[in-house]
Amino acid sequence: MDKFVNPKSKKSKPIAPIHLVALIDLVIFGLLSIRSGIFVPIILALGTIKAVMTYLTTIVLRKYRMGDTYISLIVAMLLSMGLSMQLRLSTEIGVKQFIWFLIGMGLFIVTASTYHLVYKRIKSIWFFYALMIILFILTQIIGTSINGAKNWIILGKLSFQPSEFIKILFVFFMASFVSDPEALRLKIADKMTSPKWTLMVMVFIVLGFFVLQREFGTALLIFIIYLSILYVFEKAVVFVGINAIIAGLAAFVAVQVMPHLKIRMDSWLNPFADIAGKGYQITQSLFAIGSGSFFGTGLGLGYPHFIPNVETDFIFSAICEEMGIFGGIAIIVLFMLLVYRGIKVCLLLRDPFTxxxxxxxxxxxxxxxxxxxxxxxxxxxLTGITLPFVSYGGSSLVSSFIILGLLQSLSGFILRKEVFEVEEIDN
Amino acid sequence: MKKSTTNNRILQIFIVINILFLSLIIYLSYFELYGKEPIMANNYNRRLKAYEDGIVRGQIFDRNGEVLAETKIVDGISNRNYPYKRLYAHIIGYNSNIYGKTLLEARYNDTLLGKNALGFVGNAMSLVKGEDKTGNNLILTIDHSLQAKARELMGDNRGAIVAINPKTGEILAMVSTPDYNPNESSLRENWSDLSTGENSPLLPRALIGLYPPGSTFKVVTTVSAIEVGLDDFIAEDTGSVVIDGKTFSNAGDKAYGELNMTSAMAYSSNVYFSKLSEVLDSKALISTAEKAGLNKNLDFDLPTKKSSINSVIDSKTEFAATVIGQGELLVTPLQMALICAGIANDGVIMKPYLVKNVSDRYDTILTTTLTKESGVLTDPETAEIVKEMMIEVVKNGTGKRASISEVIVAGKTGTAQNEKSSQGQGNDHAWFIGFAPASDPEIAIAVIIENQEKDGGQLAAPIAGKIMAEWINKNNKK
Known part of the structure; x- marks a missing residue:
């Protein structure tokens, strides 16, 4: 049994890393606050709040034995880099992002401490599917176009991107399928359908909605999730192959008929051919990464603003420019660690749904x-999705925190429940 | 059993994700090391411009600290100013927002912007001290007064002058004409004339102008002949000679009678040298020419064209033409100056250079260019014999007008037929190469003036003499 679910273990003291994160916060935010030559107290205050939040989270997680304390520490480090970069790009955007970070932290704690109470009741595949379709249709009806794609819902002052949440719903949908595939054995015209083929039709409808809203990145992402889950839990290698071929053909046709997709392919294959137009974004990103070299120009000393959409899609390029590719590699390694901790939880869990x-x-x-x-x-x-925890955007940050909260809950209360339940049966 | 397979498959996906992440890390490292190189200089990389705007570009000085190029920032807009206007157009080039950069401004761009390691250290300090970021300065080997004198003597003619210190390879003066005013406002005003003008004013003739060397090439021929033991060769000069059906004659069809090599050099007898070609092996001459730097790329601070000789010469007439400096031979003025400097420096050609030092904003010297050998033209004994012949040229021969009072000058004149003149559409080029003082050379020089009625001895020799005199007088005053 892993140490983080063993309440008796005293080895799990993440003392050194947490001090390191807090120290980095104070240094980065401290330097940022005097960057322009005039002391900006708010930035230092935000850094202090961030450091205190990191301590508080870890203390709460430990005190209530809520599972893996490293997951949130890894994310805290990602947030240090992400928030400081956002504040460097613009104080206004950075402060907004910080507010979203606080909201996200709140949702993280709520999710992590309550999900285990309800998870057994909410796992109806039709419920999740219906929610997804409703969100899609709502987006089509009351949605707003930003950058040519109708994929935003704006309610008064609040705007959000439904796809960020549909992504999570899709994972629930797939998990429900794994736990009870028979729910999709439907009777159509006196014949029983195969659950897998029913699933496939349903998934392709979801993909169709994403393509309709020009969310190619998210479409690709959920398709990969769909195939991976089928491969791991259904052992359906041939079926995965069939799906991949069909999707591949569909994508090929889509690139031919949808000019928007064709532009993306062209600007990937040869961005320098139309550097003033289609290739502008990606080449500016490459110039930024190249000018940063290994160690970066230093925070505040580069020109990340030359990249369009730098605070959302291209935040990684800005980090590479000013913190060097060593900064970029740090981001990648942090995500590797995060995935590692998640996989570790996943290996320990026994119930197919969880x-x-x-x-x-x-x-x-x-x-x-x-x-x-x-x-x-x-x-x-380039598919235009966000970098979790780092890119600017409320929807992205909040949905990432919800994922984090769910993982936290799974690593803590739910894992412990499963372990004890099995032990009870064993006794 | 079933469960362990699920976990195995989970691990497989985990490994796939890790491979994807690792491939990103490897690609990023590759990109920084190799991948970015061809793209970073793209015009759409606004960072280069932004970086330049935030930095005071380094100054360029002559060897005595005279400012030749400086950057002034007026209302936040930086402006490159060349106080001597056209005088250094073909050495420093220009640094223009519209037309880009050329010559030293281009080659030493990183140094002038402080973009190398030395600059970073300096600018890290300036950040602490709150000063403007500043690039590093170049101190050239050029002597401003000599450069000005050379340009003045060139007048309105087209051509080039290269003066060099034969012992070190320092370029003391380098003039190419026609020239232009490299200041931005002037470039903008005259750009269409400059870029399409018939006389190619943007062309640095001293470096990339390829000319037939004419009789100045006889210096290389004599080196080759002496090396193979032909220094006692004697020929009867009757004014012309027929070689394999083609007639070679002296300038003005003069006949000099019986000549040895020294007097043949002094009079620049084409008949003597054409006859010499019949006993000289073409491979020996080509080998000497290649030792003199022909057919080789020159390692220099600025881009140059390669001087060339045919690497195989079979025909007797072609070889006779080559021996007297015509035929398939093309040289840059810089290359001729180097050959001349090689004779002056006991047969050793020093690597030419223009940038003596790099200094920082406090005028502290950061780097010093070390002198080094570029190649060995010949042995000291042969060089000494050729030097004596060249002294004779200036003392009693065609190069009299290059002489300087109380200083022994060595030299060789040349009058080179070119494409236009051989078709009767224009005049020959006037050449002179030489060095002084002959006993302990301080300056070696090559002068070419395009399409002149007068020959090298009449026109190029006096210009070379005056420039050498100016330099020697200046050094003696010190």
């Missing part, structure tokens, strides 16, 4: 990170 839920949430973070970092470095085509 196990596939933990797996789905973990790989969501993993693949999303790869898709966006690979996109801005031109390893793969």
């Amino acid at each position: 196990k596939s839920l933990a797996f789905g949430l973990t790989i969501t973070i993993g693949f999303q990170t790869f898709l966006i970092i690979g996109g801005v470095t031109r390893v793969i085509p």
